Amino acid sequence: MAQSSTTQRVNRSKRLVSIKDIAKETGVSVCTVSLVMNNKDRNRVSKAVAQKIRETAKDMGYKPNSVARSLRTSKSNTLGFVTDEIATTPYAGRVLQGAQDAARKLGYILLTANTNNDADLENQEITALRRYNVDGFLYAMMYHRKVDIPEALEGSPTVVVDSEDAAGKVPSIYPDDELAGYDATKRLIQAGCRRIVYYGTEADIIAQGLRFEGYKRALAESGIPFDDALVVNVLEMTNAADEAARVLDEIKPDGIFCFNDVRATFIYEAARERGVRIGADVSVISIDNQPFITDVLKPSLTTLELPHYEMGFEAIRQLVGMLDGDEAVKDLKSDHGVAVQGHRDGAEMALRCRVIERDSIVS
Incomplete structure (x- = not known):
């Protein structure tokens, strides 16, 4: 008695499916299946046939033989x-x-x-x-x-x-660090901020210069004059805390763009000590989206996520x-x-x- 199609599929599932099996199932040559499975079908196999072969291979559970392919293609x-x-x-x-x-x-x-x-x-x-x-x-x-x-x-x-x-x-x-600086500053401007501090880094790295350029471009496009007194560059292990205090005590901005989330923590601490309400009295944005920081700070920190993934x-x-x-x-x-x-x-x-x-x- 001839085996049913279902029985044939069950039997195939017990062994590795080959391109010969796919060729038989789709009614095409082994060569045609090989071209499709190796992504060499462009202008050689019709799109409809190639799609049918790929769908059949997927349904049959086809797994390429990586060892054989390595020997064949180097x-x-x-x-x-x-x-x-x-x-x-x-x-x-x-x-x-x-x-x-x-x-x-x-x-x-x-x-x-x-x-x-x-x-x-x-x-x-x-x-x-x-x-x-x-x-x-x-x-x-x-x-x-x-x-x-x-x-x-x-x-x-x-x-x-x-x-x-x-x-x-x-x-x-x-x-795109320049665009990140632009987007961060623009978000503060959209919230109504006009006196915006750039709380950056003294480190000589590419991101600092580009984010600062983005900050200035956003101000210029919005007709806000650049003020060098609003630029505060710090190092985390030396002057970040003191400068965060000076930002709130002397500069008194309505918006602060922090180079990264770590620097934002110094602004948060200075604000807490002074009773300044972040998200109410002053707006803060940063870059990184480090979960071990953003999940802890209150109110939660608006930030730009670096495109790691x-x-x-x-x-x-x-x-x-x-x-x-x-x-x-x-x-x-x-x-x-x-x-x-x-x-x-x-x-x-x-x-x-x-x-x-x-x-x-x-x-």
Whole structure:
């Protein structure tokens, strides 16, 4: 007696489904199925047939034989994620999460190496990843800066994450800090603030200069004269508390844009000591959205979230696009519903930060 279609499917589920099984099920050749499953069907297989093959493969539970594919294509379908300290930092760990999500959707495995800012260890880890025949690398940093790509990565497809390649040869993805400064200041202006302090940092880093430029651009567009007396740059371990007190005692702003959430904590403490009501007497906004800060401060802090997840996700899109072509990544979408917003300048891509509305701005 002939087996039913259902019985055949059950039997198939007990073993690995091959492209021959898919070809038989769809009534096409093995070659056609192979083209589709390896994303080489563009202009060679009709869209309707390709869609039918992919749907059938999914229904049948087809899993690519990664070993056979590696032998056939000289590809391992693994990617290296080399980072200074992101992998051990919960705050920035969403970069890794975004990269893992995108890699999984595209059929790649991500191998992570944390170097602890040790150049020798970095070279050792990259050499170890090369032994696994990884197809390409993400080179991820903890914060936005210009970096020199290690010699060990030369010749390998590479994308820099949360920093810029100093030589401008490798694609780079990082936050749009100028736009973040603009958006933060604009949000205070929209709340009616006109005397806005920029409570920045004395550290000589890219984000400081760009966020300050965004602050000035927002003021200029709104017809608010720039006043250097409203610019207060501090270091967390030295003068942040004293300067926060001076901001409230002497400058008396109606709005404060803090360089980051950590600096906002000094403003909150100074306000508490003086009975100044944040969200009522003065509006405060910052950048980072660090949960161990924003979940504790009262009233809750309005802040801009750095696009960590988006940077990791988009970096994988670009890296796999380099390896397999743009067609292979054109349908890649995040399960988190996160839309990547940014602008590209050559090989560099700056991503927009999202404003997370809470209670620290006067309504």
